[in-house]
């Protein structure tokens with residue numbers, strides 16, 4: 372099990388900046404993975420949009436559900452030898468390297 376840990380503020384910010392192609396589903400971010408042409412998919416040229424579950428009200432609800440139902444599982448799994456906690460606020464390349472290192476153990 373891998374826990375990618377980020378603050379709620381960071382999670383909300385990432386959701387607010389995420390854009391998805393309405394045609395092919397490719398994912399972009401207005402900060403970390405900026406499309407070559409604003410509002411258009413690099414892969415197919417489709418129009419980028421905000422996912423319904425990334426809209427502010429939906430994000431607040433998702434975070435509430437996480438706090439109420441999911442977060443308590445962390446303490447349950449934390450003692451397991453296959454549990455890895457990774458700081459998700461690090462650069463993408465660092466997080467990817469740490470995930471790959473964890474799954475190779």
Ligand SMILES: [Zn+2]
Nearest residue numbers: 392395412415
């Ligand atoms: Zn596309």
